[in-house]
Amino acid sequence: MSPIQLEVRNCNNIDSAVISLAQEKLNIKFAPNGTGKSTIARAVLLSSKGDNKLLSELMPFRYRKNNPENKQPEVKGAEALTNIMCFNEDYVSQFVFKQDELLTNSFEIFVRTDLYKQKEQEINFLVSNIKQLFVGNQELENLIATLKEMGNAFKLSKTGIAKTSTGMKGLSAGNKIEHVPHGLEPYTQFIRSKNSVNWIDWQTKGYEFSELSDNCPYCSSHAADKKDKIKKVGQEYDKNIIKNLVAIIAVIELLGDYFSEEAKSKLKTITTLKTGLEQEHEAFLATVKTQIDSFIGKLEKLRLLSAFQFTDGEKVAEKLPEYKLDLQFFTELKSSKMLEAIAQINGSIDKVIEQAGQLQGKINQQRSEMKNTVQRHQKDINSFLSYAGYRYEVEIKGEGERAQLKLRHADHDEHLSGGDQHLSFGERNAFAIVLFMYECLSKKPDLIVLDDPISSFDKNKKYAILEMLFRREADSCLKNKTVLMLTHDVEPIIDTVRSMSNIFNNLTMASFLKLSSGQITELPIAKNDIQTFAQICTTAMNSNKDDIVKLIYLRRRYEIVDDKGHGYQVLSNVFHKRVRAIDNREPKTLDGKYPEMNSSSFSCGCAEICNELTSFSYSDIFSRVSDKYDMVELYNTSLNGYEKLQIFRLLGFDVDSSVIRKFINETYHIENEYICQLDPAKFDTIPEYVISECDKIVSEVQV
Known part of the structure; x- marks a missing residue:
């Protein structure tokens, strides 16, 4: 299966980025913060x-006012990826941790599996004779709609029909x-017209x-003697009441x-009363309302007939006759x-x-599948929570479409409402990514994007999440799905590509993204690229790198193995440009300084270094590191950011920014907590902005 080649152009800080995605695999893209993940x-x-307006949100700021070439944000190669799901902060805030359940639409995500859908289709086929009557049957649809309109026109209260009902x-x-009230007979034709409501509104406006003049406000003819009659129209008629009257009469006629x-006769009487309704009229309308609501309820149950209308253990053959419509219980609707x-x-x-026998069997099979699915999901999620050290459990409560994923603390019996008010930031993210996985399994997207999903977790939780997402049966996790994971954390690569590649079935592809001058390039990461730092140092020592660079790696190797012996002391002294070496292993003298390194220790240290680098000479290296111009040239010719930073620190420049200074110092000393890592000379993980700051300082030195 050919890889997907995605090209991103003119988006925020990215001028161009081309990344490759292996289909049906986990694609981990590792890059420092600020790269553009x-x-x-x-x-x-x-x-x-498919909306360019949405994509235009990513227009680089430098093009927003001055864009003579009309460059636009664009993505190529994703045309076939019409359904993409992305786990990021937006997902956490918008789709999970609702008030009544942890995840919106729990039924679709956790219960309605492919097997469930198959049984659903088989059940629908058996009841299709009923449900088909509601499809394309305009007469029946009109009847139901009109009955609903009639029912909705009257609301029931404790005492009968609510006075606030539109009817x-x-x-x-x-x-x-x-x-028509006395005195308004000349307006009868208008009052009884189809547009009576509009006419009343027009007349009253x-x-x-009328107070402005004795003339008619419409035709300007003399109308002083007609003002009382015009006024009476507004007193007798309210356009909203007439509107409701016209509407209820129309529904009854339909x-x-x-x-x-008998019902028609009574309704005719009620709708033509000269005065208001009496108690017996309201009682009859309440009866009609009740019967219509009940009748519609039975029709809707038939329209939506499904397995969930049969409770667990209920006999289908005994239940189905109850769905039949018997007009002896709907006397007001009993007509031919x-x-x-x-x-x-x-x-x-x-x-x-x-x-009924076949239907009973299908319903039982579907119900059994649903129970097994719910139990499996609960067990998987709760096992993950336990292994990751979270004292929470979930439970899927409610049958069928009413199923909801509920949260419970291990020390509390009752379900908790929502999650935001109970879960820490890390707990929320852990829950969110697992729930996201289940939503992906339900919706089956073409591409799943994980935007830095686990960097904030400790080692155990990171691995627990990776195992939950990728290490179970393929139909229960994201294994064999096309997944793009963007991260600044190298540990998932170490785990999936090197340490436990056999456990992850070699279904992971990893690469490093390097940003330089707006261009992102991709460098594949193979299993043998993940090495111990001792291996990296050995590789550097055996290379054709400059001797100073080799000694930098050697000093780092001493630190890695916590060897602060003679060799380390000599290297520390030469890099600190000390003419006379000191020994910081010894107690300080009375003047607060470390004593000089004795000649025997110094000689042993030099000999130890010579075993690694035969050309080593303390005086030669001292001379070079003390020569600013020599070091600047070495800095400028270095090909990767890691070695540039080591040389920059040896130059001893003052750095105003405490952030940059801290980054340089941590890179110079041991900051990597992992046993294995990527070779910093090959995978240049130093952010571009750090090197840019160093370049500015170095450029001020005249060579």
Whole structure:
């Protein structure tokens, strides 16, 4: 399978970056902070959305005002990656740790597996006779929609129909469209028109201007004698009440013959009352409302019929007859037209009842798969939490689509709400990345991006997370998925490529990203590139490097093995440019200084160094490190940042920035806590900005 070649251009600090992704493998890209790892992750993610406006957010600042070549952020090679998921800070804040559950949509992620979906399809096939009636059946859809509109027009309260219901608002004052108030008869044609609501609104708005003149605000003719009549329109009619009245009458007319004859007659009476509703009218409307809501509820259950409507242990053959629609319990809807509408539905239920045995078997299989899946996920997550040292457990509560991932502390019986208020920063990130993995398994993205996911964890937790993500069965983790991990932490590479490559099934590809003048280049990291520092020093000593550089590596090797003997003392003295060597192993003298190194120890130290570098001469090396111009030339000819920093420190320049100074000092001495590491001469991990600062200082020396 050919690797994916991604090219990122003109994004933040990156002018150009070309990276290679091996498909169905973990691709670890190691780089120092400031290289542009998060920019690569964001650029690739935004490009998958196909919206150049989103990608334009990454426009380098230097091009935002002055861009004569019209350079634009772009990503090439990702055209086939339409579905990309990225783990970063945005994911943690947006998608996990909700109030009622740890992760949004727990059912889709943890329960609805491929096998579950297969059983779901088989169940849907068996009940398709019922569900198919709701597909493309416009008459049935219209009936359900109109019944819902009728039901929603009336809200029930403890005492009956709520006065605030839109239907009650429309009927409470009687039907003033049918019964036009005395004195307003000339307006009957307008009041009973289809646009009566708009006319009432128009009429009442005009009256607001009547105080300005005796003339009509619309035609300017004399209208002083008509003001009272115009005013009465506003007093008798409220456009919102009329709007509600018109709406409820229209709904009742649409339902028409779906109501029983008696119900139609009563509704006709209620909607044409001259005055407001009486108690018996409201009681009848409450009955209609209750029956409609119940009827719709049964129809919706049929439309959404699934295994979850059958409780555990429930007999399908006994449950299905309850879904049939019996109009003797819906007396207000008992009409020949409604009987005709539900005949097909009841007939389809009878056909499913004939297959109740098969349906029961499929439901039992699906339920068993769901239980096994839930138990497996709970066990895997809780095992990870235990191995990583977190005193929390998770539990998937609720059946089917109501399933939610809940959090519980080991010392507390009750579930905790959310996670933000209980979990530390590290705990939140650990939970988040594991939950992200399960979401990836559910959504099956083309590419999974992990933006510095585990750098903040200690060694045990890092390995526990790597094992959870990549070391289990392929259908339960990210193994065999195309994954891009961007990190400034070399330890995942040491673990997966060298120390435990056999455990990780050699499915990891690693490389180093180097940023130089806006260009990111990629250097593959092989197993033999990960060495002990003693091996790195030996390689350097056997190379054609300058003798001073070789001695720098030798001094580092002494430090690595904690050998502060004669050889180390000699090297320390020559690098500190001491004419007469001192011995800091001895107690200080009365004047607070270390004594001189005795000649025997000094000779032994020189001999020890000569065993490693036969050309070593204290006086020659002393002369060279004391010659600023010689050292500047050596600095300028060095090919990697690591060796440049070692030479820079020997130059003894004052560095104003405490940050740069600290970086140089830590690089000069032992700062690597790992047994193994990358050869700093080959993998130039020194940030570009540090070398740039050193270059500025060195450039001031006239050679």
